[in-house]
Amino acid sequence: MTFVGGAVRVSVPATSANLGPGFDSLGLALDLHDELSAEVTDDGLVVEVDGEGAGTLALDESHLVVRAMWAGFAAVGVAPPGIRLHCRNVIPHARGLGSSSAAIVGGLALVRALVAEDRLPDDELIHIAADLEGHPDNVSPAVLGGFTISGREATSWYAVPAPVDERVRVVVLVPPHALSTELARGLLPHAVPHAAAAADAGRAALLVAALGSEPRHLLTATRDYLHQEYRRAAMPGSLALVDALRADGAPAVVSGGGPTVLAFVADGVPELPSADEVLRHCPEGWTRHVLGVDRVGVQRV
Numbered sequence: 001m002t003f004v005g006g007a008v009r010v011s012v013p014a015t016s017a018n019l020g021p022g023f024d025s026l027g028l029a030l031d032l033h034d035e036l037s038a039e040v041t042d043d044g045l046v047v048e049v050d051g052e053g054a055g056t057l058a059l060d061e062s063h064l065v066v067r068a069m070w071a072g073f074a075a076v077g078v079a080p081p082g083i084r085l086h087c088r089n090v091i092p093h094a095r096g097l098g099s100s101s102a103a104i105v106g107g108l109a110l111v112r113a114l115v116a117e118d119r120l121p122d123d124e125l126i127h128i129a130a131d132l133e134g135h136p137d138n139v140s141p142a143v144l145g146g147f148t149i150s151g152r153e154a155t156s157w158y159a160v161p162a163p164v165d166e167r168v169r170v171v172v173l174v175p176p177h178a179l180s181t182e183l184a185r186g187l188l189p190h191a192v193p194h195a196a197a198a199a200d201a202g203r204a205a206l207l208v209a210a211l212g213s214e215p216r217h218l219l220t221a222t223r224d225y226l227h228q229e230y231r232r233a234a235m236p237g238s239l240a241l242v243d244a245l246r247a248d249g250a251p252a253v254v255s256g257g258g259p260t261v262l263a264f265v266a267d268g269v270p271e272l273p274s275a276d277e278v279l280r281h282c283p284e285g286w287t288r289h290v291l292g293v294d295r296v297g298v299q300r301v
Contacts, residue, residue, distance in 0.1 A: 068107025096256030145297030
């Protein structure tokens with residue numbers, strides 16, 4: 001097995017998981033991308049980071065992209081003598097937009113591009129990435145693009161793409177403060193009432209249909225009963241913003257584990273507020289994005 005000569009470059013999208021009721025199962029790829037490049041060298045490891053995380057991320061073997069690359073090389077049964085890695089990060093870190101999944105998927109995609117054989121197909125890449133991340137809801141859309149339904153059955157991960165109406169876009173409102181996924185998960189109870197679980201299941205099923213062809217139902221479809229309210233103490237500003245947006249008819253949710261807030265908009269759908277109407281709710285000091293759905297996923301560029 002040989003390596004590609006020179007540098008290879010990949011682009012990987014931000015993702016939003018849960019989307020309200022789809023806890024640990026629904027994910028959406030967004031038109032906001034990190035770009036990573038790597039080349040095989042004669043010896044050693046060089047890691048360079050621009051943008052998000054520059055000056056704070058580790059530049060050694062513990063860097064998440066590097067860890068993902070070593071997992072990928074192990075899966076294909078090769079070990080490069082050295083690696084030079086450059087990360088141009090745009091996705092905000094620790095904000096619920098899938099930055100860790102983008103790092104993992106990007107690292108594995110670099111391995112796929114560096115190995116001069118057809119190795120690490122999407123299903124295997126998702127399996128390795130979900131093992132590293134611990135859940136598949138962000139890594140699946142990062143690999144496949146679009147909207148995905150994913151989970152675990154016995155010892156295997158599954159990821160199934162589902163359609164997204166061409167009119168659907170999202171408004172993403174990003175606070176200046178971070179929130180760790182571990183902290184957000186730690187606030188969740190071990191059990192919920194049966195009625196809440198049943199209501200959430202119904203909303204999740206409706207969300208698949210609403211995103212696919214009936215965006216007028218997105219406000220009802222994004223109502224969550226399982227996780228957001230339990231996390232209010234960790235991000236009161238985000239949940240207050242979700243409440244205000246939903247009161248005005250916007251299908252707003254906490255993105256992933258938070259604290260970013262995401263609201264769906266759809267061109268020509270009168271039941272939903274416009275992107276401009278959502279943006280008027282953006283608190284001072286927060287960053288705002290109006291994004292399309294990335295329908296491609298990770299790709300070599």
